[in-house]
Amino acid sequence: xxxxxxxxxxxxxxxxxxxxxxxxxxxxxxxxxxxxxxxxxxxxxxxxxxxxxxxxxxxxxxxxxxxxxxxxxxxxxxxxxxxxxxxxxxxxxxxxxxxxxxxxxxxxxxxxxxxxxxxxxxxxxxxxxxxxxxxxxxxxxxxxxxxxxxxxxxxxxxxxxxxxxxxxxxxxxxxxxxxxxxxxxxxxxxxxxxxxxxxxxxxxxxxxxxxxxxxxxxxxxxxxxxxxxxxxxxxxxxxxxxxxxxxxxxxxxxxxxxxxxxxxxxxxxxxxxxxxxxxxxxxxxxxxxxxxxxxxxxxxxxxxxxxxxxxxxxxxxxxxxxxxxxxxxxxxxxxxxxxxxxxxxxxxxxxxxxxxxxxxxxxxxxxxxxxxxxxxxxxxx
Amino acid sequence: xxxxxxxxxxxxxxxxxxxxxxxxxxxxxxxxxxxxxxxxxxxxxxxxxxxxxxxxxxxxxxxxxxxxxxxxxxxxxxxxxxxxxxxxxxxxxxxxxxxxxxxxxxxxxxxxxxxxxxxxxxxxxxxxxxxxxxxxxxxxxxxxxxxxxxxxxxxxxxxxxxxxxxxxxxxxxxxxxxxxxxxxxxxxxxxxxxxxxxxxxxxxxxxxxxxxxxxxxxxxxxxxxxxxxxxxxxxxxxxxxxxxxxxxxxxxxxxxxxxxxxxxxxxxxxxxxxxxxxxxxxxxxxxxxxxxxxxxxxxxxxxxxxxxxxxxxxxxxxxxxxxxxxxxxxxxxxxxxxxxxxxxxxxxxxxxxxxxxxxxxxxxxxxxxxxxxxxxxxxxxxxxxxxxxxxxxxxxxxxxxxxxxxxxxxxxxxxxxxxxxxxxxxxxxxxxxxxxxxxxxxxxxxxxxxxxxxxxxxxxxxxxxxxxxxxxxxxxxxxxxxxxxxxxxxxxxxxxxxxxxxxxxxxxxxxxxxxxxxxxxxxxxxxx
Numbered sequence: 001x002x003x004x005x006x007x008x009x010x011x012x013x014x015x016x017x018x019x020x021x022x023x024x025x026x027x028x029x030x031x032x033x034x035x036x037x038x039x040x041x042x043x044x045x046x047x048x049x050x051x052x053x054x055x056x057x058x059x060x061x062x063x064x065x066x067x068x069x070x071x072x073x074x075x076x077x078x079x080x081x082x083x084x085x086x087x088x089x090x091x092x093x094x095x096x097x098x099x100x101x102x103x104x105x106x107x108x109x110x111x112x113x114x115x116x117x118x119x120x121x122x123x124x125x126x127x128x129x130x131x132x133x134x135x136x137x138x139x140x141x142x143x144x145x146x147x148x149x150x151x152x153x154x155x156x157x158x159x160x161x162x163x164x165x166x167x168x169x170x171x172x173x174x175x176x177x178x179x180x181x182x183x184x185x186x187x188x189x190x191x192x193x194x195x196x197x198x199x200x201x202x203x204x205x206x207x208x209x210x211x212x213x214x215x216x217x218x219x220x221x222x223x224x225x226x227x228x229x230x231x232x233x234x235x236x237x238x239x240x241x242x243x244x245x246x247x248x249x250x251x252x253x254x255x256x257x258x259x260x261x262x263x264x265x266x267x268x269x270x271x272x273x274x275x276x277x278x279x280x281x282x283x284x285x286x287x288x289x290x291x292x293x294x295x296x297x298x299x300x301x302x303x304x305x306x307x308x309x310x311x312x313x314x315x316x317x318x319x320x321x322x323x324x325x326x327x328x329x330x331x332x333x334x335x336x337x338x339x340x341x342x343x344x345x346x347x348x349x350x351x352x353x354x355x356x357x358x359x360x361x362x363x364x365x366x367x368x369x370x371x372x373x374x375x376x377x378x379x380x381x
Numbered sequence: 382x383x384x385x386x387x388x389x390x391x392x393x394x395x396x397x398x399x400x401x402x403x404x405x406x407x408x409x410x411x412x413x414x415x416x417x418x419x420x421x422x423x424x425x426x427x428x429x430x431x432x433x434x435x436x437x438x439x440x441x442x443x444x445x446x447x448x449x450x451x452x453x454x455x456x457x458x459x460x461x462x463x464x465x466x467x468x469x470x471x472x473x474x475x476x477x478x479x480x481x482x483x484x485x486x487x488x489x490x491x492x493x494x495x496x497x498x499x500x501x502x503x504x505x506x507x508x509x510x511x512x513x514x515x516x517x518x519x520x521x522x523x524x525x526x527x528x529x530x531x532x533x534x535x536x537x538x539x540x541x542x543x544x545x546x547x548x549x550x551x552x553x554x555x556x557x558x559x560x561x562x563x564x565x566x567x568x569x570x571x572x573x574x575x576x577x578x579x580x581x582x583x584x585x586x587x588x589x590x591x592x593x594x595x596x597x598x599x600x601x602x603x604x605x606x607x608x609x610x611x612x613x614x615x616x617x618x619x620x621x622x623x624x625x626x627x628x629x630x631x632x633x634x635x636x637x638x639x640x641x642x643x644x645x646x647x648x649x650x651x652x653x654x655x656x657x658x659x660x661x662x663x664x665x666x667x668x669x670x671x672x673x674x675x676x677x678x679x680x681x682x683x684x685x686x687x688x689x690x691x692x693x694x695x696x697x698x699x700x701x702x703x704x705x706x707x708x709x710x711x712x713x714x715x716x717x718x719x720x721x722x723x724x725x726x727x728x729x730x731x732x733x734x735x736x737x738x739x740x741x742x743x744x745x746x747x748x749x750x751x752x753x754x755x756x757x758x759x760x761x762x763x764x765x766x767x768x769x770x771x772x773x774x775x776x777x778x779x780x781x782x783x784x785x786x787x788x789x790x791x792x793x794x795x796x797x798x799x800x801x802x803x804x805x806x807x808x809x810x811x812x813x814x815x816x817x818x819x820x821x822x823x824x825x826x827x828x829x830x831x832x833x834x835x836x837x838x839x840x841x842x843x844x845x846x847x848x849x850x851x852x853x854x855x856x857x858x859x860x861x862x863x864x865x866x867x868x869x870x871x872x873x874x875x876x877x878x879x880x881x882x883x884x885x886x887x888x889x890x891x892x893x894x895x896x897x898x899x900x901x902x903x904x905x906x907x908x909x
Binding site for chain 1: 712716718719825826827828829831832835836838839840841842843850852855856857858
């Protein structure tokens with residue numbers, strides 16, 4: 001590894017905080033369909049179970065990062081199955097990131113146009129947001145990871161303010177108990193629902209070579225999952241104990257909680273929530289847009305062509321987001337159809353790639369004993 | 382044994398040769414003929430009125446003293462140079478070389494004696510206040526440091542006032558500033574590197590650093606940047622700043638400025654490099670971190686708890702000064718539900734009588750404030766005070782009474798203005814950002830403010846100063862450096878280990894004086 005390869009890297013805590021902020025975008029928005037199906041206790045237990053299941057999803061990451069720390073999953077795919085598999089993997093991720101970006105931006109726009117600026121045009125809301133994203137992507141992963149590390153603490157402070165402000169109205173008896181029938185099925189469904197929302201699991205597979213210590217990627221992943229789980233449990237407990245099932249019927253239960261809470265001279269804390277929401281939406285979209293650009297690099301080597309292609313596709317993403325923002329049914333359909341993707345991209349696909357790599361190594365060792373897996377390792381990030 | 386002694390002698394010889402200015406290939410070498418050299422030199426000076434020559438004869442050998450009027454101490458020159466030379470009885474028909482040997486070996490004519498070999502070097506020496514002696518048939522000239530120009534004496538720095546610190550500030554002549562630094566750090570590892578900058582002005586600049594603390598890559602980068610400067614003149618530190626800065630359009634500084642020798646010493650002790658420029662009392666220091674703007678020398682004179690309290694006040698003031706007007710406009714225009722009812726009614730009552738929307742009102746009043754500040758800044762002091770009084774009366778009283786602006790807005794502007802003076806190094810950034818935040822606050826409310834804050838944060842986080850992210854030690858995080866960031870811990874804790882600036886780039890392991898792979902964030906290709 002040359003000297004330059006050591007630069008432009010982020011630390012494990014920075015990655016953890018970036019992923020946490022990104023993940024919370026979907027955590028703060030508990031789907032109303034979700035709420036009507038499950039009781040409060042089911043939701044809490046489902047969150048716990050989803051944490052345990054997601055830990056298992058880190059296994060392929062652990063294998064790949066320990067053995068091929070210098071390469072992303074796409075790079076490994078190239079080694080395992082040649083250029084076509086590499087491009088196929090990149091295309092798969094590219095499509096998934098496009099869906100995630102459009103989904104996130106449309107959800108964000110839907111929130112802003114329904115709660116903060118009622119009846120405002122989603123185009124007007126999304127234009128400054130999208131321009132901001134394009135500008136920040138240019139500054140690179142390091143810069144927004146550092147910013148995420150700073151905003152993480154501001155986020156926790158704001159979230160703690162809302163929770164502390166809500167404590168006087170909290171009553172644990174408001175949390176509805178488990179139903180007498182089909183409890184386990186409901187808990188399991190709730191857990192799977194949570195996993196389907198966690199796109200950050202497969203982001204890790206493209207980000208771990210950017211870590212200063214890529215071998216510890218799985219550790220970062222574990223701490224990310226734990227932190228998210230703790231945050232979710234705390235917020236869900238507060239929401240359920242203050243608003244009970246009414247909170248579950250809200251489109252934005254966390255917002256509903258923030259708007260009934262007052263702290264010191266501030267009458268309502270919904271603006272705090274709005275700030276948190278914007279911060280999370282920003283980091284999530286920024287992360288996905290960055291990875292989208294990175295995947296694009298697999299197809300186009302030339303810098304100028306890549307930049308032109310990226311900006312052109314970004315315009316398409318923008319219009320896609322505007323379209324989805326005005327058609328919530330399409331978003332729902334998209335979410336349902338891609339629910340299985342995190343499991344496939346974070347668990348099945350990397351495991352297959354790992355097995356292929358191992359087989360190839362074995363074959364190489366049989367053909368020429370001096371060519372070991374070390375020959376396959378590189379610095380393709 | 383013999384080899385080692387021979388090696389040392391060679392090294393000494395090399396060092397001595399390096400100290401002598403060697404003529405460059407494109408320079409005019411001194412011929413040894415006094416008449417010819419004088420013609421060349423007079424042509425170089427274009428017979429300028431302040432170029433003085435005094436031609437004398439020493440035991441029949443023609444010689445000449447060259448100097449610039451007003452830059453040489455004439456009394457010292459006559460006492461230490463002319464009198465001993467003219468009164469000494471040289472043997473009859475002494476050769477020119479004998480006169481030279483006498484000057485070099487048997488007199489202490491000047492502490493600072495340098496041999497120069499080309500007309501260009503003679504020119505530079507004369508311009509620096511040296512007296513140059515040319516002797517016929519000697520192919521080099523002797524330059525004697527006898528500077529005697531008048532300069533401002535060492536006084537209290539006007540731009541960096543301290544309560545309990547030293548009262549000494551830098552002054553204009555470079556050598557005096559160098560001596561002030563040397564007096565404070567009596568260490569052999571303190572090094573000064575002098576070289577000229579500016580094609581026409583040939584301004585002397587001096588790099589100051591601790592050889593055992595500074596990173597070699599930092600020094601190399603700095604020297605490369607300085608040598609790439611092709612300005613004609615360098616008159617103040619501001620001329621060099623853009624060349625040292627990574628991004629010219631950035632709002633926050635990545636090169637710090639100081640007028641105080643004690644501050645400079647503290648910074649170079651942390652592995653930074655300072656640049657003194659002849660003719661200006663402001664030294665530049667690189668790299669510069671964002672958190673440095675909130676530190677002052679008084680923090681280390683007060684007790685730890687008070688210094689920490691002052692630090693927190695500074696950080697709060699910074700955010701108040703850039704965000705308060707924007708948030709006030711955003712909240713009162715888009716999110717009034719955030720405010721307590723009593724406060725909301727008061728604001729509404731005050732704003733009801735004013736003709737402008739609250740955002741426009743904020744913009745106008747801040748613009749007026751900036752005009753008055755600029756007007757008062759460069760005027761003579763008595764007139765400056767008059768401008769302040771008129772401004773305060775017009776804005777503070779008459780405008781409110783006339784119903785042009787609301788009283789809460791006056792309070793906001795006053796609070797913002799005072800808060801912006803708490804962190805003087807960031808004043809420029811604060812003034813500009815305030816307007817941006819008002820604009821986004823009035824057009825998009827808190828959404829705009831948060832969005833703009835995010836862009837600003839990511840931009841600041843992307844910025845590096847000579848490979849060190851300016852947001853260090855917060856991001857990348859360094860626990861040891863945090864002892865003196867938001868809080869200032871006691872000296873018992875601080876003395877354990879002085880953090881080197883090199884350790885804050887998040888990559889280097891902090892070995893001073895060694896090559897490091899600095900975390901330069903300038904190549905966008907590596908980011909994606």
